[in-house]
Amino acid sequence: MNFQRTILIFLWVLCAKSLWAQTQTLQLKDAIASACENNKQVVLVNNDEQIATAKYKQTDAIFLPQVGVSYTALTTNNPLNAFGFKLQQQSIAQSDFQPDLLNHPGNTSNFSAQAMLQQPIFNPDLLYQRKAAKMQIEISGLQKARTQDFIKWQTQNEFMQLQLAYEVVKVLEEALTTTKAIYKFTNDRYQQGYLQKSDLLNVDVRIKSIETQLASARSAIQNHSDNLSLLMGKPAGTIYMVDSLQALLLPAEISLPENRSDFQAMSKASSSYDLMMKSTKMSALPKLNGFASYQLNDANAFGFHSGSYLAGLQLTWNIFQGNKVHSTINEQKLQQRKINTELLQMKDKNQNELNAAQRNLSDAAYQIMQTKASVQQAQEVLNILQNRYKQGLAGITDVLLAQSQLSQQQLAYQQAILMQNVAVVYIQFLTADN
Numbered sequence: 001m002n003f004q005r006t007i008l009i010f011l012w013v014l015c016a017k018s019l020w021a022q023t024q025t026l027q028l029k030d031a032i033a034s035a036c037e038n039n040k041q042v043v044l045v046n047n048d049e050q051i052a053t054a055k056y057k058q059t060d061a062i063f064l065p066q067v068g069v070s071y072t073a074l075t076t077n078n079p080l081n082a083f084g085f086k087l088q089q090q091s092i093a094q095s096d097f098q099p100d101l102l103n104h105p106g107n108t109s110n111f112s113a114q115a116m117l118q119q120p121i122f123n124p125d126l127l128y129q130r131k132a133a134k135m136q137i138e139i140s141g142l143q144k145a146r147t148q149d150f151i152k153w154q155t156q157n158e159f160m161q162l163q164l165a166y167e168v169v170k171v172l173e174e175a176l177t178t179t180k181a182i183y184k185f186t187n188d189r190y191q192q193g194y195l196q197k198s199d200l201l202n203v204d205v206r207i208k209s210i211e212t213q214l215a216s217a218r219s220a221i222q223n224h225s226d227n228l229s230l231l232m233g234k235p236a237g238t239i240y241m242v243d244s245l246q247a248l249l250l251p252a253e254i255s256l257p258e259n260r261s262d263f264q265a266m267s268k269a270s271s272s273y274d275l276m277m278k279s280t281k282m283s284a285l286p287k288l289n290g291f292a293s294y295q296l297n298d299a300n301a302f303g304f305h306s307g308s309y310l311a312g313l314q315l316t317w318n319i320f321q322g323n324k325v326h327s328t329i330n331e332q333k334l335q336q337r338k339i340n341t342e343l344l345q346m347k348d349k350n351q352n353e354l355n356a357a358q359r360n361l362s363d364a365a366y367q368i369m370q371t372k373a374s375v376q377q378a379q380e381v382l383n384i385l386q387n388r389y390k391q392g393l394a395g396i397t398d399v400l401l402a403q404s405q406l407s408q409q410q411l412a413y414q415q416a417i418l419m420q421n422v423a424v425v426y427i428q429f430l431t432a433d434n
Contacts, residue, residue: 026240028159031228035155036148038233045147049140056137059130066118073301075109082108088297090306113296113304121313122288128279135272142265149261153429155231160421162224163245167414168217175407176210178382182399183207185390199396206400210407247368247417248424250361256351257433266343273336280328286317350430357427364420371413378406 036042076082082105086092089110095101120126183203189195226236257263292311296304382402388394 022237023239023241026159026228026242028156028242031159031232032152032155034232034234035151039151039231040233041147042144042151043233045140045144049137049144052133052136052140056130056133059126059133062120062123062126062130065120068116070112070114070116072112072114073109074112075107077105077107079103079105082106085110085297085299088112088295088306088308089299090297091299109299111298111301111303115294117290117292119290119292121290122286124282124285125279128275128282132272132275132279135268135275139265139268139272142261142268145261146265149429149432151231153425155228156425157422158224158227158231159242160245160418160425162221162228162240163242164414164418165217165220165224166242167245168411169214169221171407171410171414172210172214172217174410175403176207176214178403179203179207179210179400182386182389182396182403186396194392195396202396202400206404245414245417245421248421250424250427254354254358254427254431256347256354257431259433261432263343263347266339266346270336270339270343273332273339277329277332277336280325280332284318284321284325286315289314289316354427354430357423357430361420361423361427364416364423367416368413368420371409371416374409375406375413378402378409382406 074081074085076085079102083096083102085108086096183200186195186200186203190197190200222239225238225240228240229236229238290311290313292309294307294309296307298305382399382405385394385399385402389396389399
């Protein structure tokens with residue numbers, strides 16, 4: 001007997017620990033901080049910013065030299081090449097000028113080790129490409145900031161949905177407690193023969209209906225908790241305990257900011273086309289580059305007998321490129337015009353959304369006021385009918401209807417608060433400046 005009792009206590013402790021491990025208190029600020037750091041979308045935009053930085057560092061090549069080495073083994077009986085090999089090996093003798101040897105040199109080999117240097121000096125088109133690449137880093141940073149704003153908004157919405165789910169559970173639990181009390185009273189009166197069985201069954205049906213809704217509401221808590229875990233980059237399965245749903249307020253004066261991060265990103269993307277157009281124009285200018293090499297030649301493999309160098313400057317100028325420069329500039333102008341149009345379209349759309357959100361905010365405030373009064377009235381109606389029912393002056397159907405009406409008004413009140421809060425956080429998202 002004691003052994004079985006010990007086993008039961010042990011199992012109860014394990015279950016309690018499991019339930020405790022799956023429940024965690026969560027504050028909104030902590031959820032936002034975790035989501036803005038660990039969300040997969042944030043990780044992706046961080047990666048994009050690093051890619052832009054890596055591409056910018058590639059443009060260091062327009063200033064730095066390029067150095068390479070090579071080792072080449074050649075053999076030939078071509079008269080010209082055979083004589084050239086000997087010249088490179090600095091091994092020409094008087095006998096090498098015999099006509100028969102010049103015309104039929106036989107097999108001649110050359111092993112050459114070479115070090116090469118190329119140094120960019122003046123390439124104006126590449127300078128503007130470098131500036132455009134640097135601007136892309138700034139654009140990626142602004143896109144990252146806007147992505148974090150979006151993740152914050154998503155987290156706030158999901159957090160408030162979780163708060164509403166808890167409020168729904170609270171309302172339904174209160175309704176279930178009230179209905180069970182009515183059932184107890186009805187059952188007592190039924191046992192005494194004062195009420196019919198149909199009255200008792202009506203109350204029982206209502207209890208089952210509330211219990212079904214309560215199960216769905218508790219599942220909603222788990223669903224919204226899992227959604228929050230996904231946003232925060234954490235594994236699903238934890239149930240988060242949050243504070244109660246409270247109405248949020250906004251300043252009276254709100255407007256769409258010009259320096260919002262996504263607006264700035266598109267504006268800088270437009271400016272980057274100015275740099276690209278300058279780069280394209282500069283590609284028609286002359287380019288100056290330096291080069292040098294040092295070569296060791298020998299008739300034997302891995303021999304380094306004869307050394308020589310070559311150095312110089314190269315000026316190149318593509319005077320006409322088949323109308324390519326003009327066509328490229330036209331394309332870049334059209335792309336820039338497209339971005340500018342998209343920016344204006346985005347601002348107009350966001351202004352409409354801001355206006356709609358402000359109207360939703362006003363509607364929600366009115367609904368809060370109305371439903372708050374309705375809750376008080378529905379509670380008073382229920383109290384009156386409960387008293388009349390206990391006195392035998394009202395039917396059970398009227399009491400259940402009043403109780404159901406009270407629950408509906410309580411839920412409508414909480415939903416009105418959520419509607420206001422959703423409008424507030426969306427306005428904050430639309431008006432977030434950098």
